[in-house]
Amino acid sequence: MHLFHRIQPRRIISIAAGIPRSLFHLRVQTRAFNAHHDTFSLRLASRNYLRTRKFLLMFYDTGSVLVIFGMFTAVVLLVWTMVSLLSSTFLRVTAPDTSTSLLKRAAVGAATRATAHPRVTHAVNPIIPGLTVPLKHLPLILLSLCISQIVHESGHAITAAIHRIPMLAAGASITLMFPAAFVTLPSARVEELSLLDRLRVITSGCFHNLTLWLILLAAAWSGIGQRMLLVGYEDVSARGLIVAHVEADSPLSMHLPVGAFLTALDDLPLKSSRDAWSTYLLEPTPTTYTQGWCVDASQLSDDHQCCSDTDNSASSSSCFVSFESKMEEYCTNPVAILSQMRNRCDSSTSCLESQSCIKPRGDQDILRITVNHEDAGTEDERIVLWSGPRYEVWEQVQTTHLAPRFGIIPLGLPAIFADFFQYLKLTNLSLYLLNSLPLPALDGSQLLIILLEMVFTRWFHTPSTILDIEALRTRGTRAYERRVQHVLQTFIMIGTCTLLGSCVMLGIIEWMIV
Numbered sequence: 001m002h003l004f005h006r007i008q009p010r011r012i013i014s015i016a017a018g019i020p021r022s023l024f025h026l027r028v029q030t031r032a033f034n035a036h037h038d039t040f041s042l043r044l045a046s047r048n049y050l051r052t053r054k055f056l057l058m059f060y061d062t063g064s065v066l067v068i069f070g071m072f073t074a075v076v077l078l079v080w081t082m083v084s085l086l087s088s089t090f091l092r093v094t095a096p097d098t099s100t101s102l103l104k105r106a107a108v109g110a111a112t113r114a115t116a117h118p119r120v121t122h123a124v125n126p127i128i129p130g131l132t133v134p135l136k137h138l139p140l141i142l143l144s145l146c147i148s149q150i151v152h153e154s155g156h157a158i159t160a161a162i163h164r165i166p167m168l169a170a171g172a173s174i175t176l177m178f179p180a181a182f183v184t185l186p187s188a189r190v191e192e193l194s195l196l197d198r199l200r201v202i203t204s205g206c207f208h209n210l211t212l213w214l215i216l217l218a219a220a221w222s223g224i225g226q227r228m229l230l231v232g233y234e235d236v237s238a239r240g241l242i243v244a245h246v247e248a249d250s251p252l253s254m255h256l257p258v259g260a261f262l263t264a265l266d267d268l269p270l271k272s273s274r275d276a277w278s279t280y281l282l283e284p285t286p287t288t289y290t291q292g293w294c295v296d297a298s299q300l301s302d303d304h305q306c307c308s309d310t311d312n313s314a315s316s317s318s319c320f321v322s323f324e325s326k327m328e329e330y331c332t333n334p335v336a337i338l339s340q341m342r343n344r345c346d347s348s349t350s351c352l353e354s355q356s357c358i359k360p361r362g363d364q365d366i367l368r369i370t371v372n373h374e375d376a377g378t379e380d381e382r383i384v385l386w387s388g389p390r391y392e393v394w395e396q397v398q399t400t401h402l403a404p405r406f407g408i409i410p411l412g413l414p415a416i417f418a419d420f421f422q423y424l425k426l427t428n429l430s431l432y433l434l435n436s437l438p439l440p441a442l443d444g445s446q447l448l449i450i451l452l453e454m455v456f457t458r459w460f461h462t463p464s465t466i467l468d469i470e471a472l473r474t475r476g477t478r479a480y481e482r483r484v485q486h487v488l489q490t491f492i493m494i495g496t497c498t499l500l501g502s503c504v505m506l507g508i509i510e511w512m513i514v
Contacts, residue, residue, distance in 0.1 A: 029171025041161035056162055060200040063207030071436040071444055078499045081124045085506035092513050137419060142179060144424040148431050149181035151212050155204035157183050163197050165189045195454055202446045206432045213428040216421060229402060232409050237401035240270045241277055244412045250396040255384045264370040274401055281394035291344040292323035292359040293337050294351035300330040318364050323347060323357040330358055338368050339383045365389055438496050448492060452485045
């Protein structure tokens, strides 16, 4: 997801030379913003903006500390990810082959699906369209990446203006399909700054990403986005959920039209909670049946083969149990029973003498979806039965609790905005952490150089043209310190590259053996 950008190139090339050198890399830059940058820099240097400049210096000093913390945090996350990937890969390689048990649909099969390959939580999970996230989210990811890159580079431009460093050019590039932004600063002017000033310039980009992530996090916590959407949408969560999208190749696409109300899953009312849909479909909660069905004894088979078979996926019968006692098992066709809205019972005494009150056994992969095509009134409700794991319904059907107030407003717009802001948060947090890593061509490499110089020299050293006789006498000592500094820098950068490469390779191996 993260793209490299240049902060300190040695020279600037013209616009004509930047367009394009190959079909895989397009690059364009402009000097149109240079005058505005110079004007902003002059204003900050004037007495009228003295307080503003002091505030910005304090602001970016805080950012420097947070980015240094982010660099160490990112390295720890890399180590954690590598250890968890090693553990996960080892468990998957050494686990016995349970491929046959994955086909079971009985109680053993349900437990096997959850424990066949132990899940290990990774500190870092990549965003790969088509693999880890839907491919249709690619435009949202690219747009959020563009915005995050612009926010990042604006930090370098602002701190350069604070320290009277001119901006030579600004531009954007596309490598394959991934966008990147950059600002070009004169490296000689940057290197003339004190260590603390250089630290502000280098860390400001990552700090901008962190700041935007915190703002988006606060906005999500405050619910301001939901209140803004209520201008054009109505909250219908008190009645149920609305189908916003169904995968085209899903069997449910013919039974759950977009715009239909979903009022219940099994006997769980969806109006009980906004999270009821995800919680019931994703978490290993027991099937919720508050009532059973009165079924004539003639429809119940005495042959309990469907209840004892470990694999009855090919059978048209399912295993039912008495509502009062789970020890009494029956085999019958579930469609004729579960599709009914009536004949519900709390016990066999609520049924006729020739009937029994039964419900599906808890391990049966059958889901009742109560659907209403117009409103939440019970007169128009019908039942859609799903046979299979519940999480597949969550993967194939998207729901929303917001209904448009006007016909011209798209039903799926809130979901698109929610996905976009989620990716915007993730890309900003990723740029903050990844760019702070001590890797070549990233801000972290320059940050590492500054931190090592702070360790081996004075913190607030300002370049001077005054000849220091004592410095000439200790030239050999300083040369030794520079060599040690270079060795440490190389060792840390190679170690970080090794960590990152190991995580990528282990991730590919884990994906291949799943």
